[in-house]
Amino acid sequence: MDPTQKQLLCDDALVADKRGFELMLNPALRAETPALQPEMPWEQASVSWPSVVCNEGGEHQMWYRADPGDGNGSLLCYATSRDGISWERPELGVVEFQGNKDNNIVARHLQGGVFVDSHDAPERRYKFIGEGQTEWGITSYYGGGARFRYFKEDLPTWNYLGVVGAHSPDGIRWTEYDEPVMPWYTDTQNVAFWDDRLQRYVAYVRWNEHLRVEDGKQVGSFDYRAIGRAEAKDFSAFPAPVKVHEPDFSRVEEEDQAGGGLYNTGAMKYPYAENVYLIFPSAYHHTSDTLDVHLATSRDGVDFTRWYEPFARLGTAGRFDARGLYVGPGMIAAGDEVYSYYAGVPRSHDDVETQAPGAIGRLRMRRDGFVAQDAGAEEGRLTTVPFQMPGGRLEVDMDASARGWLQVEILDATGHALWGYARAESDRLMFNDLAQTASWRGEPDLSALRGRKVRLRFSGQFARLYGFRFSGA
Known part of the structure; x- marks a missing residue:
């Protein structure tokens, strides 16, 4: 997996664990x-x-x-x-x-x-x-x-x-x-x-x-x-x-x-x-x-x-x-x-x-929106497989419309939140965007984590998650 390229979550191939997210077809x-x-x-x-x-x-x-x-x-x-x-x-x-x-x-x-x-x-x-x-x-x-x-x-x-x-x-x-x-x-x-x-x-x-x-x-x-x-x-x-x-x-x-x-x-x-x-x-x-x-x-x-x-x-x-x-x-x-x-x-x-x-x-x-990982009224969590962090900024492809939201944590390879990138520091992502930049207490730059083995954990409600990529690495 090359995280600097767009990674679609159209199946569970990149998913290590999830609860409350379900795959949903988006008809043409x-x-x-x-x-x-x-x-x-x-x-x-x-x-x-x-x-x-x-x-x-x-x-x-x-x-x-x-x-x-x-x-x-x-x-x-x-x-x-x-x-x-x-x-x-x-x-x-x-x-x-x-x-x-x-x-x-x-x-x-x-x-x-x-x-x-x-x-x-x-x-x-x-x-x-x-x-x-x-x-x-x-x-x-x-x-x-x-x-x-x-x-x-x-x-x-x-x-x-x-x-x-x-x-x-x-x-x-x-x-x-x-x-x-x-x-x-x-x-x-x-x-x-x-x-x-x-x-x-x-x-x-x-x-x-x-x-x-x-x-x-x-x-x-x-x-x-x-x-x-x-x-x-x-x-x-x-x-x-x-x-x-x-x-x-x-x-x-x-x-x-x-x-x-x-x-x-x-x-x-x-x-x-x-x-x-x-x-x-x-x-x-x-x-x-x-x-x-x-x-x-x-x-x-x-x-x-x-x-x-x-x-x-x-x-x-x-x-x-x-x-x-x-x-x-x-x-x-x-x-x-x-x-x-x-x-x-x-x-x-x-x-x-x-x-x-x-x-x-x-x-x-x-x-990129053929299939989504969909979270409804019950708050969902989805954790990716581990990959090597390229740095840069994380762009999230999502549709939360007017009601929903997503947050992103960065975990180490064993599944523990990295200091400064836990849910408490994660800024909420909202609305409908093909490349919304994630941030933690207002800071999107991830260059300090370059080269580390990490996972992403998405949490959300009333939101569709399509994919992600890292830009500017």
Whole structure:
């Protein structure tokens, strides 16, 4: 643990002991209006599958899937924004559509996720992972299960596309890899990124339970969707994935995911705190044939703890997102908030007859505020694991609103309060602040404690504690 980086208390990994503090999910807020909706001729059937890259101080970037509805496949399109709210479609002159290149299309038949790769050479700065038209694919031989409920007639095989990749110097001009980047099937928005902790590329893809790949063929049944993960030194050569997360059918909240399951992930290594991984799977509830968004957190990108209540709920009747939400990769920082983007659909999952194009929506979240350690009417105490004090000043991310408060003690490694930093000397922290400076009898400077092994003990009432960091060390 590096205490000079933001440490989120979104789980109990950094907690040695607590009483009166309980983990609490902070659901996202849906923006009232879409970020993008079908407006151009090449978008008439739908816009979906957004990926965003945050460029603080510059133009944010979005790639998304557009379907013109002409039977010639989908398109990868590009948009920019200064604020993450209003998006523009630049005329790029790259791909011809209906005899004209005055459009924002960057590729045909590529649909998936885009990320910036700071590890690779500048000519391959942008990476794409997804599904594309390729002769390589996986044939699923009928073995029963949910996949084949879509077809009224007997269907001996089902052909999936393969997982393909591409690279670009600017996110506009793309070069596809000659071969698929993973020996696997796909039918969702794949996600990949360079993990600076592992020094490897990591990819999150779809996993169909009870299907397996043998000699280039997918055999078995298909009972529900889960999440697979793979990692590689070479982006163009991922191995087959390993299942890392799936529905918990022992819980009443998950009982109706048989035949459904967990769709795409929007997976990321959260950029504004140390060693926090997030996924936003769409929970496909088979009985209602709709999908809302869940949140799961992890410290290593493998073992995830998921909340079983919606992180983003369906929109109200008549909205573009009334029947399904699918979060895409990437996140944009906007002051004390962060934005994620999702594909919203107004029709149920299996309703392929209704012509109702969806749109791309925006989720608003408190920066670093996905999950809180929450203290209510009973005064709570929370003690961290020990760490080496870096000095500087302690900044506390908290929301006590108008009623609550927090105090911070500094303890030695054995749990005894250090002289001058006990609760009696701790000044109360109040209100709502992402970085409120703690002090003891008015003094915030902790340079005298630099190098000591310490713990923090938070006490509070009617307050949400999100995290902490030491600045100015």
